[in-house]
Amino acid sequence: MKIKVINPNTSAGMTDGIRNAAEVATRPTTEIIAVSPDMGPASIESYYDEYLSIPGVLEEVKKGDADAYVIACYGDPGLQAAREITTSPVIGIAxxxxxxxxxxxxxxxxxxxxxxxxxxxxxxxxxxxxxxxxxxxxxxxxxxxxxxxxxxxxxxxxxxxxxxxxxxxxxxxxxxxxxxxxxxxxxxxxxxxxxxxxxVVAAVKFAEAMVDIGKKTSKLKTYKYPEKKQMTGMLSNFSWG
CATH class of the missing domain: 3.40.50.12500 (Rossmann fold)
Known part of the structure; x- marks a missing residue:
């Protein structure tokens, strides 16, 4: 299985540390993909930082390249929105x-x-x-x-x-x-x-378990895919449908 661990800030050194923690905790057959978004704050220490990190997190989830996703910031930024754009489990570390x-x-x-x-x-x-x-x-x-x-x-x-x-x-x-x-x-x-x-360790182990037993994010109501609509300006790449 592939678990993508998203560090919502853009610090490469911190992403490396997160990758190491995840790889030590998971099975050898689990592939950890640890990434930072292409856009976002260098670190997250305020509401302002947290909210500006969310588009980068969603961009990584939207790629659909993993069996489960972990949002590796203790504010769990973008967690609920991320669940709307994938059927794969999405878990926040907090x-x-x-x-x-x-x-x-x-x-x-x-x-x-x-x-x-x-x-x-x-x-x-x-x-x-x-x-x-x-x-x-x-x-x-x-x-x-x-x-x-x-x-x-x-x-x-x-x-x-x-x-x-x-x-x-x-x-x-x-x-x-x-x-x-x-x-x-x-x-x-x-x-x-x-x-x-x-x-990080808690989240990747929960992710492994969910993938193992074949659980997906519910699309019945709350986490169903976003309605089709256009976004403009800086958010034009986030248009849905």
């Missing part, structure tokens, strides 16, 4: 991490990047009906790409916030709230003594 955590722990906390995205993640958690399971969204002073530039500092930030979540909040699992944090999960889990869930 969604996958929350669902996996709910099967492993009663209560858990998210550790993520800059404080400004705390509200964004809290709203996302609520949209998945998980606000009663998430104890806290903990932030660090580091940007998304800082974890790539200085992994030692990144690990220390995650260690500190993860330890506070476990000791002060009784978090029974930790969710890493950025696709660029995948490499830290195993070491953190050993140190903290609770499950540490990387959304």
């Amino acid at each position: 969604e996958a991490s929350l669902y996996m955590a709910s099967m492993l722990a009663a209560r858990f906390s998210v550790v993520t990047v800059l404080p400004r995205i705390k509200t964004m993640i809290e709203e996302l958690v609520a949209s998945y009906g998980m606000q009663h399971r998430v104890l806290h969204v903990r932030t660090t002073p580091m940007c998304v790409l800082d974890f790539e530039r200085d992994p030692e500092a990144g690990m220390e930030m995650l260690r500190q916030e993860g330890r506070r979540a476990v000791q002060e909040e009784d978090a029974e699992a930790i969710l890493l709230g950025c696709a660029g944090m995948a490499e830290f999960a195993d070491e953190l889990e050993k140190e903290l003594g609770v499950p540490v869930i990387d959304g």
